[in-house]
Amino acid sequence: MANIVWKRSLLCAFFSNAKIQSVISKRNIYIKEYFTNLICLSHQKMYQTIILGSILLISLYISKRIRETKLNMPPLARYKIPIIGHTYSYIFNSEEFIKQCKKEYGDIFSIYVWGRVRTIVGKEYVQEILSKDDTFSFFVAFRKRFPGDVLLKNLGAISPIKLLKEHVFPKLNFYSERMQKSLHSATQKYIDIDIGDHDEPKVFNNMYYLMARIISTPIANIFIGEEGSKDDEIITTFAEFTRDLSIFLIIPPFLDFIYPGLQHYVNRIVIKSGLYNPAIKHQIILIKHIKKQACKRLQEKEKYGDSWKRPDDFLQDIMEQDGFDSNNVDYSSLADRICSLLFAAIHTTAGGCANAFMDLASRPQYMQELYEEQLEVHKEADDDGILPFEALNKMKKLDSFIRESLRLTGHIVALEHAVLKDHTFLNGLQVPKDRLVYVYVDDVNQDESLQGPNPKSFEPFRHVDANALASKIGKNYMPFGGGKHACPGRYFAINEIKFFMHNVILKYNFRTASGKVEERRRVGPLALPSSGAIIIEKRVK
Incomplete structure (x- = not known):
């Protein structure tokens, strides 16, 4: 009797399990059919989107061409x-x-x-x-x-050019001494130390790389203070920021072959998604330094009151603007403001300085004439070797040389x-x-x-008697653009190049390692400073 009950129980369990398996099997079929239909529907919608998008693009293209054909267009080669x-x-x-x-x-x-x-x-x-x-x-x-x-998403609608016009360019005379001292210290750090006391000349490669660091030193001093100009991490950020971000200008826009502007759109997606943003590492460094400086300045101002010695730099100017909240400082915004200025200030000045340095090294026959002019001008220097701002106007031959170098960029x-x-x-x-x-x-x-x-x-002194300074724009000279939107930083850049060249001409003899004229590097229709080597040795007095 027990055996019969056991068999009946086993039989019921078997049929019950079979029903369950049947239900599961039907459910899986329904699920499979559902997702198959869903995928087909998604594909249909995707194809519809692609087709509609293509029709829209073609329509826009045709309408644009119809409008263009009504114009008397320049001939297309x-x-x-x-x-x-x-x-x-x-x-x-x-x-x-x-x-x-x-x-x-x-x-x-x-x-x-x-x-x-x-x-x-x-x-x-x-x-x-x-x-x-x-x-x-x-x-x-x-x-x-x-x-x-x-x-630089924290910059907002602030114009870097407007910042420079308001806080830096009106103070060129005031910043002259600091610019010279910083250039002297940077030259000593990046050139003198390498040469040392050896009689043997020293070979320097990639002058743009060297110039970017030397030029960054006075700019760091003026932007964020003397302490920042002595920080290697800050100088590296100042020198490399533009180069790192320029990848978005250098990479060929292959995607534009598909549709004009597509490359720029994809670049924005890459940055917004966090896949790649070369600015971040520089922003982190600047935020760290700015936060340290801002806190120190706010504490010292509160502690010393009217006897507090105010730092004269761009950072302090920004901290004293209307709307600046000392209790809730937006360090990301401050860092992005500095970054925007770096993009406008460093690359062009370092490039112009590297070109002028290489052009003179390529043409040592002009060295003596420029040296004699700098000796005469340097008679006006104080005991620390600092020239008055007005001495820049007496570097006529040097100014002409720099203008010719810029003209033939x-x-x-x-x-x-x-x-x-x-x-x-x-x-x-x-x-x-x-x-x-x-x-x-x-x-x-x-x-x-x-x-x-x-x-x-290349005729370096063709501009001496032409009343044409290196900073003067005109129909025949446009390294700084033209019109009312010509680069407002050209005076700052030329002053910095002249002070640097004045200093190195007095201290060194230099020539190209090849013994030839080093031409610019060509990248499509644009030119970059030569990467050729320069031999530098201390001048024997």
Whole structure:
């Protein structure tokens, strides 16, 4: 009897388990069908989105082309390879390519580069671009290429140029002594120590790298104080910040072949998602130092009251602005303000200084004449070797040398501007809104009517009697742009270069290791300082 009950129980359990398995199997089928339908629906929606998006892009493209065909556009240079257009020639043979285009198509012409039509403007019409700031904008064009607002997200709507104009440039005379002292100490740190007391000359490679650190020292002093200018971590950040962020300007915009502006859009996504942001490490260093300085200054001001010695630098100016809350300091905002100034101040000054240094090393025949001028000027220096601010005006030959070095910087086209509204040039050719236009600077620099005889040759003293200072912009000289938006920091940069060159000409003899003229490095239509080596030795007095 017990055996029968056991068998019946086992039989019931078997059938019960079978029912459960059947239910589970049906449920799995339903789930599988549900997700299959869901995936199919997702695919359908994805395909619909792609199709609708493609139709929208094509419609926008067609409508734009219809609008453009109504304009008297500059001639588009012929090209053989679809999509690629003129990109290869523009990158690898820029000088000859642009020169040939001008010869064939005239002063204003267009080329197809990186998936976009761009217009090149020659010397006859450059001033239209530089003077009409309501039609052409350098800053709008720059923002379309460089994602500064997401790299420095705590900067807000503050303009770096406005900060410099208000807090730095009006004090050039005041900062002169500090600039010279910082340059002396930096030169001693980065050049003198390496040379030492040895009679043997010392070989220095990559002058831009060296110049960036030397130039960063007085700028750090003026921006965040003397203590910061002696901190190696701060100097490294000042020297390398622009170089690290410039990756977004250097990387070729391959994605723009798919759609203009796509590369910039992807760069912004990469930064916003936290995948890559080269500014962060520099921001952390600056926040640490600024916090230390700000706390120290606030405590000392409260402790000493009216007898407190106020630091004279950009950081203190910002801390005394209306709206600054000493009880709730936004250190990230302060750091981003400093970073924005670094991007504007360091690279161009260090590049100009490296070029001038290399140009003189490449042409030692001019060394003695410049040396004699600096000896005469240095008679006005005090016991510490510090010159009065007015002594800069007496470095006429040196100023001319620097201007010639800047004139022949080596760029083929530069000063990219965005067209804000349809524009008609004086010759009747028109460019549409949103077009990017470039100045053919080599056309300006190589023109005899603008530059005088032998415009292609480096003649260091051609500007001595021409009343043309290195900081003076004009139709024949545009390393600092032109018009009312010309670089306002050019006076600061030229002063720093002149003080540095004055110092090294008096202290050293230098020449290129190759014994030849070192040319600029070419990166597409742009030029960078030579990476050639320089031999430096102490001058025998």
